[in-house]
Amino acid sequence: DAGSGVEEMEFNWDEYLEDTGATAAPHGSFKHVDTSLQNGFAPGMKLEVAVKSDQNTYWVATIITTCGQLLLLRYDGYGEDRKADFWCDIMTADLHPIGWCEQNKKILKVPEGIKEKIADQEQFLQQVLKGACSAPANLLEGLHRGKNPLDLIAPGSRLELQNFQDSLEAWIVNVVENVGGRLQLRYEGLEDSDKFDQWIFYLDPFLHQVGWAAQQGYDLKPPLAIRSLKSEADWQEILKKVKEEEEESSVPTDLFKDKPVIGVHSFSEGMKLEAVDPLAPFVISPATVIRVYDDKYFMIEIDDLRPERTTSQSYICHVNSAGIFPVQWSLKNGLHLSPPLGYPGQDFDWADYLKQCGAEAAPQSCFPMLTSDHGFKENMKLEAVNPVDPEEVCIATVTKVKGSYLWLQLEGCKKPIPDCIVSMESMNIFPVGWCETNGYQLRPPRKAIVNKQKKIAVVQPEKQILSSRTVHDGLKNQELNSSDSVVINGKYCCPKIYFNHRCFSGPYLNKGRIAELPQSVGPGNCVLVLKEVLTLLINAAYKPSRVLRELQLDEEAAWHGHGETLKAKYKGKSYRATVEVVRTADRVADFCRKTCIKLECCPNLFGPQMVLDKCSENCSVLTKTKYTHYYGKRKNKRIGRPPGGHSNLEVAMKKPNKRRKRRKHFFVHKKKRPSTSVDNTPAGSPQGSGAEEEDDQDESELSHSLAQDRDKRKRKLRTFSFSDDENKPPSPKEIKIEVAEKLQLDSNPLEWSVSDVVRFLKSTDCAPLARIFLDQEIDGQALLLLTLPTVQECMDLKLGPAIKLCHHIERVKLAFYQQFAN
Structure with a gap:
């Protein structure tokens, strides 16, 4: 697809939410995702631990809390006394499941601190271990030690999947891929074909460990959709082979302990209800219970009154299945109920329909109470599986909320589909950022802006350097081939814009990055082509934010073209500004030349003209240290740094004594730089590097004395202000005082909520960062796990603020170990 280079840009959730003004659905609303992140250990579990004072003896300990791969343990016998609680790392500590000492002839001995409390060791152990839950052995020993249980479902593992359309039979499936608990499953016997693959979350009630069907008394048979692909003898042979290899590919049974438990239903055959077809969840329709298998499973069918129908939409349900409602549910919630196919007339009435069918409505007591405790609201964003193509996960917008159901509009599907009806408990919806x-x-x-007629063709640069003649001949052919489109689009069609990377790139643009750009962009609509060119140039800069400022529309300049908002990212901060772009083809060459002059590079660096062997400007003699001469700068200017204002050849020649232009309004909070050399820059608002801040102060004229120039700079600095008083950085003196103070905590940081963490930060000189902790939902446990690399990466902080923040975190850790860990 010719336009894909422009349309399918790298997606960023933060920018998307900012552009759409939407909010993300809260992470806590996706219970299945929370469950998948747990490490398999839970408070209350017991294990056998080496006693610190005597490494050859062991004692029983209880897990108090978990924090990643760290466990807080308490020896049994201390009761509620937490003074001897201690932390252990699963990967390094000598930890074992209950019964390990007995099997390995190791000694269980009461630790010194509680010897007096325990008179009879044997009797005490019998008492505390009665009905106790041992920590999972597979997570304490062997290859799986310290691993997230989810990682144990590796490609090649085997599971049993219930048929959810035909009958209660099940069949073996192989795990092809495990994406955060979402499994791509392939039916055993179809190794070479992905046509019948299923995508299912590992906690789905229809997915089980191998052996489940035999335990429950169900048959192991392939579903009807694939049964005809092989003979009965072949399927039996496959089953025999699987049973022989069962041990190698089995998944630990405790992995499914968090699966929803299926309750007992009270449906009977012939009952009517309202239902959503799980394979096409776009409408609510009347449905009938057509078969009851046992007290757990029953089959329903979407009603279809057409006499000529050949297929039926039936599927197996249990009492907690999503998408089944009592009669009149749609009416009570103000929703449209789609009449059965073949129903005479448009106005559907349940009373008439039940009388006509001679059926009864399923009573309200058959349906579980719907929860309304959720955090979903209209216009929230999330990620959701496309029900028509389950391999796709799309951006979803909540368009409606009714009871415990969401109506989702999916964006970016290969084929557009109507709004989907999804349960809030569905395992096919995920929080923002889950895919990444x-x-x-x-x-x-x-992107709605780009249409089929106006796509931009991006031609990638050739790997080898071609001779000028070859390039010239190729270009002629390209021009001939594209001549039709130029005629069709007339004066608004931009010709190809070439990046001539051998030309002088100036002080702002990185020559290496310019060389990696496409050979050309276009032809196409002028605004689209030039916007793409400018975006590529901004991203090829040493400091993209600086180039964006140079290109920004000067408010004093005359308006001749079309205003486009461009973005730049630099050091984790986002910048945006309005840039003027010409709309007609006759002005493209002049626009490109003037933009090059603004960026102080060769006027032929990019434009409709392709430079073959030698640039007409003879720019090859220039280097980064000679650009001042090229653009007619005064000799007293510092060499080697890009100048601050627009000073190109034309301006310099016309007005040699013109003072620096008034600074443009750049939509970014800039920060006041303190007069001392200490870096007290608070994080929180976008900024350039130190050099870039200095660039902003490039003033000096020959006629001014050094003292006057310094005064002017001070006045300029005073015009910058902080966004609020909280952001004011503390003086070095204040910092010294705080460092010297020993931190005394009133409560255990492990029990701190997000609000407690925010309250603590606001009491330090890192108060401006409190908002980040609130947004990221960092509580006390998470705070204790933060390190300098994590803080820098995940919070996009500069080194100075990150070090300060980590200093406070280390103080909390130290106080925690001194006051609470022992």
Whole structure:
């Protein structure tokens, strides 16, 4: 697709939420995702631990709390006394499941601190271990030690999947891929075909460990959809082979302990209800219970009154299945109920329909109470599976909320679909950022601006350097081939814009990055082509934010073209500004030349003209240290740094004594730089590097004395202000005082809520960062796990503020170990 280079840009959730003004659905609303992140250990579990004072003896300990791969333990016998609680790392500590000492002839001995409390060791152990839950052995020993249980479902593992359309039979499936608990499953016997693959979350009630069907008394048979692909003998042979290899590919049974438990239902055959077809969840329709298997499972069918129908939409349900409602549910919630196919007339009435069918409505007591305790609201964003193509995960917008159901509009699907009806308990919806976290492709939204006729063709540069003649001949052919489109679009069609990377790139643009750009962009609509060119140039700069400021529309300049908002990212901060772009083809060459002059590079660096062997400007003799001469700068200017204002050849020649232009309004809070050399820059608002701040102060004229120039700089600095008083950085003196103070905590940081963490930060000189902790929902446990690299990466902080923040975190850790750990 010719336009894909422009349309399918890298997707960023933060920018998307900012552009749409939407909010993300809260992470706590996705219970299945929270469960998948747990490490398999839970408070209350017991294990056998080496006694610190005597490494050859062990004693029983209880898990008090978990924090990643750290466990807070308390020896049994201390009761509620927490003074001897201690932390252990699963990967390094000598930890074992209950019964390990007995099996390995190791000694269980009461630790010194509680010897007096325990008179009879044997009797005490019998008492505390009665009905106790041992920590999972597979997570304490062997290859799986310290691993997240989810990682144990590796590709090649085997599971049993219930048929959810035909009958209660099940069949073996192989795990092809595990994406954060979302499994791509392939039916055993179809190793070479992905046509019938299923995508299911590992906690789905229809997915079980191998052996489940035999335990429950169900048959192991392939589903009807694939049964005809092989003979009965072949399927039996496959089953025999699987049973022989069962040990190698089995998944630990305790992995499914968090699966929802299926309750007992009270439906009977012939009952009517309202239902959503799980394979096409777009409408609510009348449905009938057509079969009851046992007290757990029953089959329903979407009603279809057409006499000529050949297929039926039936599927197996249990009492907690999503998408089944009592009669009149749609009416009570103000929703449209889609009449059965073949129903005479448009106005559907349940009373008439029940009388006509001679059926009864399923009573309200058959349906579980719907929860309304959730955090979903209209217009919130999340990630959701496309029900038509379950391999796709798309951006979803909540368009409606009714009871415990959401109506989701999916963006970026290969084929557009209506709003989907999804339960809030569904395991096919995920929080914002889930795909990125798990390395899975999220379908990006389609850009409405670019249409089929106006796509930009991006031609990648050739790997080898071609001779000028070859390039020239190729270019002629390209021009001939594209001549039709130029005629069709007339004066608004931009010709190809070439990046001539051998030309002088100036002080702002990185020559290496310019060389990596496409050979050309276009032809196409002028505004679209030039916007793409400018975006590529901004991203090829040493400091993208600086180039954006140079290109920004000067408010004093005459308006001749079309204003486009461009963005730049620099050091984790986002910048945006309005840039003037010409709309007609006759002005493109002049626009490109003037933009080059603004950026102080060769006027032929990019434009409609392709430079073959030698640039007409003879720019090859220039280097980064000679650009001042090229653009007619005064000799007293510092060499080697890009100048601050616009000073190109034309301006310098016309007005040699013109003072620096008034600074443009750049939509970024800039920070006041303190007069001392200490870096007290608070994080929180976008900024450039130190050199960039100095660039902003490039003033000096020959006629001014040094003292006057310094005064002017001070006045200029005073015009910058902080966004609020909280952001004012403390003086070095204040910092020294705080460092010297020993921190005394009133409560255990492990029990701190997000609000407690924010309250603590606001009492330090890192108060401006409190908002980040609130947004990221960092509580006390998470705070204790933060390190300098994590803080820098995840919070996009500069080194100075990150070090300060980590200093306070280390103080909390130290106080925690001194006051609470022992």
